Amino acid sequence: MDEKVSEWVAAMRGAPDASRQLLAGWLGKQTHRFTITGLSRSGKSMLFTSLMTMLKYRTEAGYECLPLLTRLPTSLVDSMYMEPLPGFEMFPVDEHLAALESGKWPQATDTAYGFRLIVRLTEQGRFKRWLMPYSEVVFEFIDYPGEWVTDLPLLEKTYNQWSDSAWAQQSGGPQHRFSTRWREFIQDFDFEQEPTEARIAEVVSEYRAYLAEAKREGITMLQPGSFLLENDSLSLTSMGFSPLPSTVTSDPSHPWLKAFTANFSAFKKDWLAPLKDKVFREADKQIILIDVFEGLNHSREHLYQLKETLSHLAETFVYGESNWLSRTLLRREKISKVAFVGSKADSVPVSERDALLSLLTQLTEGARAKFGDKEVDFEHFLVSAIEATDEGEARNAVRYRNQHGDYVEASFEPFPKTLKDMESDTHYPVLDINVPKDFLPRILNSRGMDRLLQFLLG
Known part of the structure; x- marks a missing residue:
């Protein structure tokens, strides 16, 4: 062993427990700062509610949700807890779950909420476990009204x-x-x-x-x-x-x-x-939440305007790879990972999701052009914060409970794969979905969240 390393190890063995714990917290903490950019009605509040519920049940109940998320292995999770960010109210997850329990969708966000989600992982290696018995993965989130985000270019x-x-x-x-x-x-x-x-x-x-x-x-x-x-x-x-x-x-x-x-x-x-x-704190990762289905419900013109809106919004954020100096000493972050997320994917049949993903990719062209030659890693995802529909009997249909409690089936015409393929006067219906009585297992089994987190943590 190198002489200097031996001296350091010997010093650490004699270090007080408090010092070791301080060092463990210093070296063993991995913080991810997210900005979730979502327009009004894009589903941010439901996404937060589902994410927090999934991680809670995965940690405390050992529920096998988020199956593809290898970055937070269930066997190593010691505990998970939440705390508010300084200067912000705590995200009202209990109120949102109570609303779902009473058959109502959570209210849209009308103020800013901030919270940290801390996941504590036990270390496996003997030496590392002695030095740092655990490591922490910290997620910092802020939820805000979608109406605010369009004002930033002003x-x-x-x-x-x-x-x-x-x-x-x-x-x-x-x-x-x-x-x-x-x-x-x-x-x-x-x-x-x-x-x-x-x-x-x-x-x-x-x-x-x-x-x-x-x-x-x-x-x-x-x-x-x-x-x-x-x-x-x-x-x-x-x-x-x-x-x-x-x-x-x-x-x-x-x-x-x-x-x-x-x-x-x-x-x-x-x-x-x-x-x-x-x-809109400086963050290193960004989720841009997009309700493509809202545009499809209205017209092709609405989708073109959504594309323009996303392009304008991308101008207000700083993209690129942060170096150690800017991140650690100057506390300046650049966004180096961007997830373009099509929300409410459960509102369309499985047979049409490839077309929906293709439309999502086209809608983000202008926003991605703002990255220029900067080092930005990005992907597109379709996510359901809650799997509120079931597959229909027909291939192009879904089944769901409507606001009257009836279990109905809705069929869809094929979706266009590009904006120019969409007839100018064509629109697709928005389903009047009631909150399912079995909303909790439908949250825990919803699709796409694990791939999204795996990308952002990777």
Whole structure:
């Protein structure tokens, strides 16, 4: 044995237990920081609930869920526990499970939750076990409203730039059909009036009504999404704004332009920038959760807009491989692993999942282009947070309990494998699935989560 190594081992043998435990925690802790980027209704809350439930039963009950997850071998798991991240409320997993027990799907997230999931593994080697009796795998997660994530690109824009882009989106594509009332309101509004607090509130209220309607109709690129949620920290009096017509934005001296520019700046400075610093922490792994089926339910135009939205969102994150200096000393992380996850895969027949995966791959083309030549490892996955349907009698069908408790079968036409293959006026039904009474085994036996975790931990 090398002389220096022998001296170090001898010193360690005489080290107090507390010092050894400190060293064990220092060397034996593996931390994975995740950012889960999901638009509204993409299924983030259910994904968290299922993940935590699976790991709990795998650890405490020895249940053989997540069969492909070799990175956390069941035989070596000593314990698992959760704790909140500083500055965040704990994720309400018990409330979500209680909702499922009562036959209701968990409520959508309306604030930020943060938690750590710590899995303690026993060491096998004799020497390593003496030095470090256990190692810990730490998962750090933050759950947040999907409406927030579409706002991040605004940090890089001026008010005029955003206003012009908002009108461009509303003048074509699916947004055009749902913005008629809003555009008529703006056309008839008298901007020669002074922008009093009451008049600004009137314009912002009408714009929020448009945003809410567009969201109900499956539109994904809505800014600011924060306006769709009630939050005491977001003052629409001092931070409220909307797009303004070009006759206003072309005049730098116009009182309405000055008022909305000031509110836009306050929104970014006092709401959006602090939100990004707190909630969208630097992470080394990213899950981008995508409900492809929501777009299929509406139209091909919705899918093209979803593709554009994902491309814009990718611009707000830092990708690449972190080195030891930036990660350990500077505490700066880059995202080096990205999982593009198609959620609610149980909503489609098994026979159509290859086509669904093909569509998912095409929808992420723009986002992946943002990686450039950076070292980013990525894969595409189809995941069911809960296997809420069964295979139908026909190959292209699924069976499920509807909201009336009836066990029904739904058949599907073949899915397109590319966006251009989809008829412009074709849409696929969203199933009105009730929470299954046997929801727990359906969570524990849901598909795709083990492959997803194996990729992220590898």
